[in-house]
Amino acid sequence: MTEPTKIDKRQHIVETAYELFKRAGFHATGIDRIIAEAGVAKMTMYRHFPSKDDLMVEVLTYRAGRFERQLDRLAEQAATPERKIGLIFDRYGRWFNSADFHGCLFAHALAEFGDPAHPVFQAAARQKNGLKRRMRLILEEMIPADEADSVSAALLMLIEGATLTARMGQPDPAIRDARKAAMAILAARRRSQ
Amino acid sequence: MTEPTKIDKRQHIVETAYELFKRAGFHATGIDRIIAEAGVAKMTMYRHFPSKDDLMVEVLTYRAGRFERQLDRLAEQAATPERKIGLIFDRYGRWFNSADFHGCLFAHALAEFGDPAHPVFQAAARQKNGLKRRMRLILEEMIPADEADSVSAALLMLIEGATLTARMGQPDPAIRDARKAAMAILAARRRSQ
DNA sequence: GCATAAATAGACAGACCTGTCTCACCACTT
DNA sequence: AAGTGGTGAGACAGGTCTGTCTATTTATGC
Secondary structure: OOOOOHHHHHHHHHHHHHHHHHHHOOOOOOHHHHHHHHOOOHHHHHHHOOOHHHHHHHHHHHHHHHHHHHHHHHHOOOOOHHHHHHHHHHHHHHHHHOOOOOOOHHHHHHHHOOOOOOHHHHHHHHHHHHHHHHHHHHHOOOOOHHHHHHHHHHHHHHHHHHHHHHHOOOHHHHHHHHHHHHHHHHHHHHHOO | OOOOOHHHHHHHHHHHHHHHHHHHOOOOOOHHHHHHHHOOOHHHHHHHOOOHHHHHHHHHHHHHHHHHHHHHHHHOOOOOHHHHHHHHHHHHHHHHOOOOOOOOHHHHHHHHOOOOOOHHHHHHHHHHHHHHHHHHHHHOOOOOHHHHHHHHHHHHHHHHHHHHHHHOOOHHHHHHHHHHHHHHHHHHHHHOO
């Protein structure tokens, strides 16, 4: 076994913190827990991240990056805007049913850090805006830009609401109803073209 | 000025805790802060509520009751299901623009307490189910029961997503886009009747 | 007026929190 | 071989958390 390099160790801390934040929340997860789980010394963590805030922002930014890359890959796998949006909803449906589904980390960050000026709030908001932006770009191939903005906002709402509903224990009806509603909204716009 | 009675004092604690939980979150609000703000002794609080968990459940239950009474009053002020749903969305729009809008306390509770077995989680989930149930009953005057269930789920998702979007700083587009999407969903069902 | 109950202020325990610091160790480079 | 920088283990400070307890005062009912 090769020794982990500096970058590996930093990344290992980020991924360990991610798992803990996801399961227990941000406030409820202490530094001591993170370093114990990651198997690193406290000073190692504080060398890479000056404060817990910085670590939380890094975790959110890292996961947002992964998420957006997956989203972009998904959009390439379908031809029409409807199908692309459909694939996004399908992906959410599989996530809702996955073994370690614990709700949306970004939504939880927004809930726990209510101050819009807080860096954690802003990092979480960036992910939501990135998702909306990607859906808007998909929709602009289909409807005018201003309508695409409005529809992408509605689709984001359905996704966020579905995630919350799935969290409350009904993952299958959640994604089914959200998908049905999304397709109804798209059909209405298509018809009014 | 009359002195507050026993019930008044208990209720005063609940309402003070509500304000603090709403602004700063559940974990971030300590008992000491609550009793200082309420102007009561610590033992007074612990006499009424054996633990912080009990107080949080009481706050959520109290607010859910108020919310549902307002919802029921709202439903009486319109004749058709569409108008009733419209009034609910209007009410959310006014809330988004109110001075002390800090997002949905129940959604925040679900985010902070991820364990579905936790009493706080369950108390918050009850409010969401209550809202969905009321919308479903309204819709059952218009479409079959199974469709009403699906549509009310979608409307709940739009409301939750709109609340999150409003929280991120766009209250007016949030309620406008949510309302537009809701009406499109209702129109599609009406048409397929 | 007197007894009972409730409320007050505050100390206190024990645990946890973030963040700093020390010191020893180990791997690698020059 | 000596130095350098990252790391581990853990003590530590200073603060906060929930929840308990005591001692005193206030309010209420009979």
